Amino acid sequence: MNIFNDLTNFYVIGISYKNADLHTRGKFNLSKSQKIKILKKGKGLDINEILINNTCNRTEIYSFAESSRVIVNLLCENSDGDHETFKQLGYVFENTEAINHIFKVGTGLDSQILGDFEIIGQLKNSFNLSKDNQLIGSFMERLTNSVIQASKRIKTETKISSGATSVAYAAVQFIINEVDNVSNKNVLLIGTGKIGRNTCENLVKHTENKKITVINRSKEKAEILGHKFDILVKDFSEIHGEIEKSDIIVLATGADEPLIHNNLLPKKQKLLIIDLTIPSNIDIDSSTKNVRVVNLDDLSKITYNTLSERKKYIPEAKKIIEEIQQEFLQWIHDRRYAPALKALKNKLIEQQNAEIGARKRKNGVTIYDSSLSYDMIQKITGQFAFYLKENPTKANDAMNIFNEVFQLDLQNHE
Structure with a gap:
């Protein structure tokens, strides 16, 4: 038995948009408290390093373990997902194959929107959460830094991130393309997380709309955004009234329960809802004829017009990944x-x-x-x-x- 191989029993387990629809991904999506629970349970199993990558496209866990089953159990037992669904739609990568996958994910090559540059920020947040819980060692730190380095180089040295390469940008482009006279519509943005902030910035920049309202559970965070972009801020208690008079709603929250129900929707005017949440924070039925809901999977299609152009840069991106990945693997080789x-x-x-x-x-x-x-x-x-x-x-x-x-x-x- 080779006791000096630091890559033995390193796994990636996950479920993503490639095999699972939005509803199924929502079942495996993790709240912050669920992530912390997984980290603590992992530590109780004598696992020293865990990183949870949880986005609208995927839920993945990167970790060393006796077997991949240990990590799959952690995910299924601490989410609304189940083992049978994971068996059918999930995936497991091991050792070098796992490293290859993490580089592809972190650099946007495996994203639903090719070249998505928001993923690296999400990966950093995941890293910080694990580090705060003492579950990052030299291996995971070196790996994450290597992926960040590859992402930065790809973004600066290629044009793979040109065009609609973020959920926020794709959402605003969809609104512009689908809504006439968008600058005069009442737009309500609910949520001020990273995607919410980016969407707000793109709305202000590309629509010239002066009728944008932002609402967040924490009004203080909404006021920071409102001051930065000179938009109206409303208290969360006013959400029902704001929904009723909106033409466009962008939902970018992380609520545990749905925020929008049938009884809150306007009876006559048309309403476009851009749902950027997972699991979905909308609970409405088909009887709402005047309401159109567009989700994350729908938005990915808007990038097709620039996809063929950006695909040209995939070989350049892969070359950069290969170079930095080899440096990381050499470090592992020497580290043992x-x-x-x-x-x-x-x-x-x-x-x-x-x-x-x-x-x-x-x-x-x-x-x-x-x-x-x-x-x-x-x-x-x-x-x-x-x-x-x-x-x-x-x-x-x-x-x-x-x-x-x-x-x-x-x-x-x-």
Whole structure:
């Protein structure tokens, strides 16, 4: 058994837009409290590193575990999803294949909207949540930073993110294309999270509409947005009245229960609702003839007119990913030697101290140059490290021999 392979038992498990519709994805979507529950339960299972990537397109968990089943259980037992649905529609990637997938996701190549640049911000938020719960180690930190680096380079060195490459931008483009005289319509934005803020910015920038109202449970956050873009802010208690007089509603909330029901909808005028929530915060039936609801899956189709142009840059993006991914894999390859090198170094220091003690007991006094002795130890371990890197096919055998000869304590040096 190779005990030095840091990539063994690393998994990605998830469910995404590729196989699951919006309703099904909503079942597996996780609230912040559910994410924290997964992190805590994972820690209780002696899992040291977990990252939960939860977006409108997908719910994924990245982690080391004894088996992928352990992580699938964490997801199904702490969401409204179930094992049978996951078995039919979910996916599992392992080791290098898992790393490939995370790079594709983080750089927008696997997004429903090709080149989506919002995903990297969501990945950073996921990283910070895991770090706050002490479930990020050197592996996951290095991996996340590598994906961020690849994302930045792709965005600056290619044009794959040109056009409608975010949910917020696609939503506003849909409104512009589908609604006549949009600058004179009453627009209500509900929610001031990242997507809500981006949608608001795009509405102001591209529609020249002066009749935009924003509502949020936290009025303070809504007022920050209102001040920035010079738009009207209403208290959350006024939401029913604002819905009734709206021509366009953009819903970008993260509520646990639906906010919009049949009884809140206008009886006569037409209403367009752009639903950017998952699970959906809308609960209306087909009897509402004058209401049109457009969800995330519908919005992905608006990008088709620019998709063929952006697809041209996929080879460039993949080349950048391959370069940075190889650097990460090399780091993993070199990192697996670290415990053995640290253990060897400490063993040599122990032997040095033992020899010094023995001579002192024998001769009464010992004169030696400690810096010279330490330099010799550094040279020996450095030479060993160089051999391992230059002879990867012999590395495991060499480390096993050193471990056997010196009885190295590898576990305490990981």
